[in-house]
Amino acid sequence: MNNYLVELNNxxxxxxxxxxxxxxxLKVSQGEIVTLIGPNGSGKSTTAKMSLDILKPDxxxxxIKKGIRISYVPQKISIDWSLPLRAIDFVNLVKKHKTxxxxxxxxxxxxxxLIYEDVRNLSGGEFQRLLMARAIAKEPHFxxxxxxxxxxxxxxEIALYKTIQEIVKKINCGILLISHNLHVVMSxxxxxxxxxxxxxxxxxxxxxxxEPEYIKLFGKNIDPTLAFYQHDHDHEHLPDGSIxxxxxxx
Amino acid sequence: MFDDFIVRAFAAGIGLALxxxxxxxxxxxxxxxxxxxxxAHSALLGVTIAYAMNFNLIIAVFVVSCLLAISLLxxxxxxxLPDDALLGLLAHSVLAIGLVLLxxxxxxxxxxxxxxxxxxxxxxxxxxxxxxIGGGVVLTTLILIWRPLFAGTVNLELAKAEGLNPxxxxxxxxxxxxxxxxxxxxxxxxxxxxGLLIIPAAASRNLSSTPIQMAIISSIIGVCSVxxxxxxxxxxxxxxxxxxxxxxxxxxxxxxxxLKKLLISKKKIRIVR
Numbered sequence: 100m101n102n103y104l105v106e107l108n109n110x111x112x113x114x115x116x117x118x119x120x121x122x123x124x125l126k127v128s129q130g131e132i133v134t135l136i137g138p139n140g141s142g143k144s145t146t147a148k149m150s151l152d153i154l155k156p157d158x159x160x161x162x163i164k165k166g167i168r169i170s171y172v173p174q175k176i177s178i179d180w181s182l183p184l185r186a187i188d189f190v191n192l193v194k195k196h197k198t199x200x201x202x203x204x205x206x207x208x209x210x211x212x213l214i215y216e217d218v219r220n221l222s223g224g225e226f227q228r229l230l231m232a233r234a235i236a237k238e239p240h241f242x243x244x245x246x247x248x249x250x251x252x253x254x255x256e257i258a259l260y261k262t263i264q265e266i267v268k269k270i271n272c273g274i275l276l277i278s279h280n281l282h283v284v285m286s287x288x289x290x291x292x293x294x295x296x297x298x299x300x301x302x303x304x305x306x307x308x309x310e311p312e313y314i315k316l317f318g319k320n321i322d323p324t325l326a327f328y329q330h331d332h333d334h335e336h337l338p339d340g341s342i343x344x345x346x347x348x349x
Numbered sequence: 350m351f352d353d354f355i356v357r358a359f360a361a362g363i364g365l366a367l368x369x370x371x372x373x374x375x376x377x378x379x380x381x382x383x384x385x386x387x388x389a390h391s392a393l394l395g396v397t398i399a400y401a402m403n404f405n406l407i408i409a410v411f412v413v414s415c416l417l418a419i420s421l422l423x424x425x426x427x428x429x430l431p432d433d434a435l436l437g438l439l440a441h442s443v444l445a446i447g448l449v450l451l452x453x454x455x456x457x458x459x460x461x462x463x464x465x466x467x468x469x470x471x472x473x474x475x476x477x478x479x480x481x482i483g484g485g486v487v488l489t490t491l492i493l494i495w496r497p498l499f500a501g502t503v504n505l506e507l508a509k510a511e512g513l514n515p516x517x518x519x520x521x522x523x524x525x526x527x528x529x530x531x532x533x534x535x536x537x538x539x540x541x542x543x544g545l546l547i548i549p550a551a552a553s554r555n556l557s558s559t560p561i562q563m564a565i566i567s568s569i570i571g572v573c574s575v576x577x578x579x580x581x582x583x584x585x586x587x588x589x590x591x592x593x594x595x596x597x598x599x600x601x602x603x604x605x606x607x608l609k610k611l612l613i614s615k616k617k618i619r620i621v622r
Contacts, residue, residue, distance in 0.1 A: 151510035171510035178503065181377045183558050192500050193511045217558060243510070 103128050104167055104241045104273045105150045110159035112145050119145045121158065122297045127241065127273040132263070134276045134284055134304075137294035138316060143277045144174055146294065147243050150275055167241055170234035174245040174277075176226075184218045186210070190233045204236035205229075207262060209255075223250030231259065238270050245277045260287055354470055355583070361472045361480045362575035362593065365533055366545055368484040370568030371491055372526060373550035374560070378502050383433055384421075385543035387440040388530045391417045392539060394447035395531075396464060400457045401450075407479075407531055414527035417443060422523060467538025469579075469589045476536050483532045487525050494518040499560060541590035545571055548597040555604035570600050 103126045111121035120142025127133050127150070135143045148154040149161050151171055163169075178184060190201045205211040208228040213221065221229060227250050234242055244263070248256045264287045267274060278284045285304045292301040299312040307313050376384060395410035402409075417439060424435045451457060491498075494517075500508035501515025508515040526546075533542045553567035578593030585592075 148506070148510075151506075153506050153509050169511050171507050173504065173507055173510075176504050176507070179378060179380070181380075181554055182503065183554065183560060183563050184503070185559060188559055189503075192503060193496070193508065193513060237511075 103162075104164050105275070106162045107146070107149055107156070108160045108162075110146070110149050110156035110161055112142075112149065112154055113157040118296065120294065120296060123149075123159075123292075123294070124298070125150070125275075125292055125301075127275050129240070129273050130267060130271045131289045132267060132274045132276055132287055133290045133292065134278055134288040135292050135294055136278055136280075136317075137299075141294045142296055143294055144245055147245050147275060147277055151243055163241075168237055168239045170237045170239035170242045172230045172234050172242075172244045172247050174249075176230065178218050180219065185215050186218060186221070186229050186232075187214050189218055189229060190236050192233065194237055196236050200236055201232075204232040207235060207266075208232045208259070224252055224255060227251050228255075228259070231262075235266055235270075239272050241273050241275075242266070243275045243277075246279065247276070248278075260284055263287065354472075355579070357472050357474065357477050358469045358579055358589065359576065360477045361536055362469055362579060363572050364477070364480040364484050365529075365537065365542070366549070366571030366575045367568050368487050368529055369542070369545040370549055370553070370566075370571045371488070371564035372529060373546040373548075373571075374553070374564045374567050375491075375498065375502065375522060376526070376546055377550045377554065378560075380432060381436070382547050383436040383440070384526060385530060385546050387421070387436045387443075388414045388417060388527055389534070389539035389543055390440040390444040391447070392464065392530070392534050393459070394443055394450065396459055397447055397451050397454065397457060400459065401454050406535060410534055411528055411531035413443075414531050415524055418523040418527045419520075422520060463538070464534070465539050466588065466590050467534065467536055467541060469537050469541070469593075472536050479532055480536065483528065487529055490521060490525060494521050498522055538590050541594060544594040544597065548594065548601055549574065552597065552601040552604045555601075570597065574600055 105125075105127045107123055107125050110123045112119045123142070123146050125133060125146070135146060137143050145154060149156050150163070151169065152161060152163055155161075186205070187198075187201055190196060190204065196204075201214065202211060205214055208231045210221075210225055210228045210232065213225060213229070218226065218229070227247065231244075231247055234244070247263070248259050251259055263274065263276070266272070276284060276288070285308075288304050290301070291304050291307040293299045293307055293310070293313050293316065295316060299316065300307055300310040302310075376382060391413050392410050395413035396406060398404065398413065399406045399409035421435060421439060424430070424439075425432065428435070430438075451459070497508060497513040497515050498518040498521075500511075500513055501518060505515055530539075530542055537545075549567045549571040550563070552570050553563045557563035557566050574597040575593055578596040579589060581587070581596065582589040582592035
């Protein structure tokens with residue numbers, strides 16, 4: 100029965116007499132992208148940390164399959180000035196890789212030219228790409244991405260999400276993705292969990308977007324600038340399984 | 350060869366500088382610069398206990414340092430106070446305890462100057478052995494725990510999430526510092542050991558672009574300072590420990606000059622050609 104990489108059962112975290120998040124259950128399997136969305140302070144990062152076993156749940160159980168390789172892209176990392184660290188050293192942080200593997204990972208996220216650059220000279224977006232490259236280089240079974248596109252420019256954002264999808268196909272890993280914007284990640288996601296201290300609603304993206312709980316949190320009217328993206332990404336499948344292109348690129 | 354006190358001083362100083370280089374880098378990276386001082390403050394308590402109970406001095410200082418290090422780790426995990434506040438809290442309270450105890454046990458006389466500055470010229474052959482064997486164990490251990498320790502220094506949660514054990518590495522690292530300080534306090538004094546931990550690492554930061562480079566250069570700077578400092582102190586007849594530190598300070602000031610830029614620009618010109 101247990102073929103999940105990671106499974107949370109009714110998990111909650113209690114800090115200072117307050118539940119940061121409670122009653123979260125989720126499962127991530129191989130080759131699947133599960134997305135967590137929710138407003139600030141809704142417990143997305145806390146949930147991610149439970150799935151990585153950095154935080155022990157005060158209630159419920161978290162099971163991680165034994166012996167799997169895990170990569171984590173945290174929401175925030177600050178590198179102290181006193182640390183001399185190049186991009187290549189950062190990729191090698193947890194596990195040492197061959198230079199060719201590092202080059203491949205950096206090319207996938209588009210920063211191959213920065214391999215010997217000091218990490219503190221990178222811009223916010225470049226650093227985010229470096230975090231991603233490091234995570235890919237490990238060829239993980241389970242990948243947790245906590246808001247992986249913050250600070251990345253808009254075209255880069257779409258490209259990075261496409262990259263994430265390619266990674267899943269290539270190394271067939273399971274991904275837990277935290278995003279503030281469902282519309283951008285919609286077409287890449289298999290399952291969505293909408294959090295606000297507890298699970299508001301969950302299901303396939305097309306279903307969740309119609310749930311009253313979701314609409315209450317994120318509003319029904321989509322920002323016109325985002326509508327463009329929804330239009331671009333939310334494609335329909337024809338009965339034979341091919342993608343209906345008629346509505347796109349217009 | 351080891352009959353000569355100068356040779357023994359060189360051997361002890363060089364051995365110590367080799368170890369304090371890489372250890373000092375981690376102290377600087379983890380913002381624990383005040384840690385050496387804190388442990389040093391606890392040394393008075395260790396020395397008092399050693400005299401009161403007629404116990405081996407190095408072991409007493411080591412035990413007290415370890416207890417202090419463990420309390421620091423405990424406080425770090427239990428409170429949300431920043432490290433420098435915790436270190437200040439521990440340093441001064443442990444010094445106060447030491448002084449109170451010393452007042453109660455009024456029959457004890459401690460040579461405070463000796464404790465502060467040590468005397469590298471009076472080290473005997475056993476001391477040298479202690480430094481080299483102890484130092485060797487410390488360096489080997491540091492190399493073994495390098496990856497989890499370093500990854501945890503960069504980002505604790507990332508290291509934990511990806512299956513390393515940074516907490517264990519941090520505990521071992523803290524004990525390593527406690528033991529180096531305990532070994533060297535009698536030999537070179539508090540001032541020299543804490544200085545040797547911080548200043549070469551700080552100077553090395555100005556010259557290096559990778560962590561391993563910084564650790565190695567830090568050792569080299571430490572060794573050079575010991576060699577030059579010892580010779581200078583003999584020529585000018587100055588006290589040895591402080592002279593060595595003045596030399597490391599001199600090296601630090603030199604590293605502030607734009608040497609690295611000069612080197613890099615030369616390299617670039619070569620590539621262009």
